Amino acid sequence: MKIVDIKTTLLTAPLKTPFITSLRRVEMLEDLVVIITCDDGTTGYGEGAPTPVITGETIDTMKAAIGYLKPFIIGKEIAELDSILKNIHSRLLHNTTAKSALEIALYDLKAKAEKLPLYRVLGGTKTAFKTDITISMDHTEKMIADALQAVSLGYDTLKIKIGDDPVKDAERVIAIYDALPKEITLRLDANQGWEAHEAITLLQKIETYGIIAEFIEQPVRADDIDGLKQIKDAVKTPVLADESVFSLGDAKRLLELDAVDFINIKLDKCGGISKALVLADLCEGYGVKCMLGCMLEGPVAIAAALHVASARAGTITMIDLDGVALLAHNPARGSVIFDESRLVLSDDIGLGIKNLS
Secondary structure (H helix, E strand, O other): OEEEEEEEEEEEEEEEEEEEOOOOEEEEEEEEEEEEEEOOOOEEEEEEOOOOOOOOOOHHHHHHHHHHHHHHOOOOEHHHHHHHHHHHHHOOOOOHHHHHHHHHHHHHHHHHHOOOEHHHHOOOOOOEEEOOEEEOOOOHHHHHHHHHHHHHOOOOEEEEEOOOOHHHHHHHHHHHHHHOOOOOEEEEEOOOOOOHHHHHHHHHHHHHOOOOOOOEEOOOOOOOHHHHHHHHHHOOOOEEEOOOOOOHHHHHHHHHOOOOOEEEEOHHHHOOHHHHHHHHHHHHHHOOOEEEOOOOOOHHHHHHHHHHHHHOOOOEEEEOOOOOOOEOOOOOEOOEEEEOOEEEEOOOOEOOOEOOO
């Protein structure tokens, strides 16, 4: 199977409700889909979500990066995947989302060449998962209503977006906690919204109230490694690094400093499937569990992430792949059965992408 063409198209779909964090507000999924075609007509699909405030990438920069990398991919046999991936990552720095979209399409082709679901090509066996769902930042009453609605749909783990005001954030978390059945697990995500001392004060306050979240995600700026360490040492709530970890080097530094409890792996952030697998293996070596998260991607990228989660199920023990659940409608059909919190991989070949609209 020789690669003969690479094209891109937009994948769009409205969200059920605006996605609001301390960094951004999103009302519409607008992702870039990569379509790679081989000489026998086989097609592989990839997807990346532009997130300028985190990765620095837009639709236009992703198109430009993919255009730049095309000459290093066209004409290659899919059997040369390792060599192709080396080219992608060595010929252009950064641009992790564009690289991830390319990688997903290439791995889709590899699995199709082997006539297997991608998770089996990657060595996975697990097929059923449960995801949390994000409760966007808003006024407290709206967040409580959204949380109760999620619970009514069967979600037992909620990720609460906070980070714009530490005092208000504490009030939100306590109010949401009081409104929910006590068996519901809370995850907190500040998206770099606090200083270390603010995070410590807030977390200690809610801990005194009896609230120990499953984790606090990225409470301080991505480059504030000392801040992460200070928080980890001062509170009972585990600390999960997200924006602080793009590369293997980033993760290794945090793990060597014992600065966090968990690592959040995202394909768009680390550069794709191959990089995600290596990150998970590094964390396994340190005895640190991971979450597999998303950047508000659609069904193609979410499917790819779930295949990675299957391949490293022993280390990736937390799933935050609610991107499709947040959409008003699913713009594609693939290898994942989406049933609110329940995500199930099918035996479709590759990623099983069909009916891409």
